[in-house]
Amino acid sequence: LDAAAIEVLTVVLRDNTPAEPLLKKTLQKLGTKVTNLQRAKLGKRVLGVTALRSRLAYIVDYVDSVEMDKEYPGDNPWDKARHLWHTINEMADKDASVHAKDLLAAYMLHEEERDPKEKPPGIMFLSEKRLEQLKSVDPEKDLWEQLKEEDNPLRIAASCSLPFWLVDLWADQLCNPSRSHGGLPLAEVRKLAETTNVIAPVTLRVNRLKLGGRTALVQALLQEDLEAEFCQISPWGVKLKGGRPVGGIWSLGAWNAGLFEVQDEGSQLIALSTESVPGEDVLDYCAGNGGKTLALAAMVQNRGRVYA
Numbered sequence: 001l002d003a004a005a006i007e008v009l010t011v012v013l014r015d016n017t018p019a020e021p022l023l024k025k026t027l028q029k030l031g032t033k034v035t036n037l038q039r040a041k042l043g044k045r046v047l048g049v050t051a052l053r054s055r056l057a058y059i060v061d062y063v064d065s066v067e068m069d070k071e072y073p074g075d076n077p078w079d080k081a082r083h084l085w086h087t088i089n090e091m092a093d094k095d096a097s098v099h100a101k102d103l104l105a106a107y108m109l110h111e112e113e114r115d116p117k118e119k120p121p122g123i124m125f126l127s128e129k130r131l132e133q134l135k136s137v138d139p140e141k142d143l144w145e146q147l148k149e150e151d152n153p154l155r156i157a158a159s160c161s162l163p164f165w166l167v168d169l170w171a172d173q174l175c176n177p178s179r180s181h182g183g184l185p186l187a188e189v190r191k192l193a194e195t196t197n198v199i200a201p202v203t204l205r206v207n208r209l210k211l212g213g214r215t216a217l218v219q220a221l222l223q224e225d226l227e228a229e230f231c232q233i234s235p236w237g238v239k240l241k242g243g244r245p246v247g248g249i250w251s252l253g254a255w256n257a258g259l260f261e262v263q264d265e266g267s268q269l270i271a272l273s274t275e276s277v278p279g280e281d282v283l284d285y286c287a288g289n290g291g292k293t294l295a296l297a298a299m300v301q302n303r304g305r306v307y308a
Contacts, residue, residue, distance in 0.1 A: 001038055002104070002125050004030065005045050009100035012050060019050040036247055049100075049107045052197065055161035056106045060099075062143060063133050101125050102134070110139050113199075151186050160193040167193060202240040202249070203231065204260040205268050208298050211259055214238050220254045234268040236295070263291045271295035276304070284308040 008022045023046050027039055034042070049056060108121045123131055137143075144159045157167040170189050177183035206217045217238055218228045226245060231237030238260070249255055249262055271292045276282050276299040284293045287308035296306045 001034070001042050001045075002123075005042055005049075005104055006097060006100050006125060008046050009049055009104060010097040013099055013103075014096035019046055023047070040244065040248075045104065045107060045112070048111060049103050052107065052111055052161045053103065054157075055159060056103045056111070058143060058158055059106045059110060059137060059139050060102045060134070063137055102130075105131065105134050109134055110137075148190070151190060153186075153189070156186075156190050156193050160190075160197055162193055162196065199243070200264065202244050202262070203264050203268075204228070204238045204240070205234075205236045205263040205295060206238060207259055207261065208236065209301065210257075217254070217260055220257075220259055221252075224252055224254065226252075231265045231268075234265045234272065236272075237263075237265045237268050261291060261294055263295065267292055268295060271299065274299070276300055278303045280304045282306045 004026050008019060008026055011017060011022055012019050023043060027042070030039070105123050105126050108123060112121065114121075126134070148155070148159075153167040153171045154164055156162070157164040160167075167189065170192060171186060173179070174184045174189055174192075175186055204217065206214050211217055211220075214230055214236065218230075221228045221238075221240070224245075227241040228238045229241060231239055245252060254260060272295075274282065274296065276296055278299075278301040280300050281304055282296050282300060284296060284306060287293050290308060293306055293308040300306060
């Protein structure tokens with residue numbers, strides 16, 4: 001798994017190409033050689049590294065700075081834009097596979113979610129010395145807490161692995177006192193930025209043409225040892241408490257029986273906002289995979305038409 005992850009990440013870093021299609025090809029190539037659990041772990045690691053790339057690069061850069069006896073983070077170097085882009089742009093001359101190994105190890109050590117009872121991941125693709133260097137840093141204490149002491153958009157972008165221009169735009173729109181709302185504290189921008197690093201819940205929409213409501217779906221899922229809870233806003237929505245099931249959504253009996261669709265709560269609310277009723281003709285003018293189209297079809301209850 002580690003070799004496959006490094007192979008994908010090396011190409012991503014070297015060619016600045018999206019990770020998803022490369023990951024898909026790698027999983028297809030592996031086929032039945034890996035279990036569903038292993039496939040899920042590989043996917044989470046590759047996508048986790050690419051999503052938190054600049055944050056992880058800061059950790060690696062910090063370790064390298066300490067090893068070279070630099071004054072770091074003395075003299076507020078975090079406030080210099082050079083540091084935000086240094087490890088992304090100027091490290092192109094560093095061997096991509098070496099950088100991929102550093103980022104993957106930093107992710108596995110400091111960002112990967114795991115059960116507290118679970119043993120730390122075995123990292124065999126780095127030298128013992130390099131591994132100890134990456135283990136020695138405590139990102140929360142050594143980096144992110146320091147960045148919060150005197151917050152600014154650049155520091156938020158660094159710790160949350162977001163483009164500086166985006167955080168700067170948020171700060172202008174939310175915190176500018178000349179805005180109609182009078183300006184919010186910068187802490188609100190950090191909250192917004194931090195939510196982008198939270199894994200979204202697995203959200204389902206009950207098929208009301210087959211079930212009376214969400215309670216029946218929750219009970220059906222419980223029979224498959226899955227705990228679920230109602231969404232806060234959508235009257236159709238149910239969230240899986242444990243996240244993605246081990247065998248995947250498509251292995252569930254409730255899925256095969258057509259009792260639900262996988263759909264985030266926001267998309268459910270868009271369909272709800274149309275207030276479509278049975279017998280109506282509805283035009284879905286921006287259909288993609290058809291998730292909201294199916295929701296609209298349930299709203300017209302097979303007595304209307306949905307054009308998508």
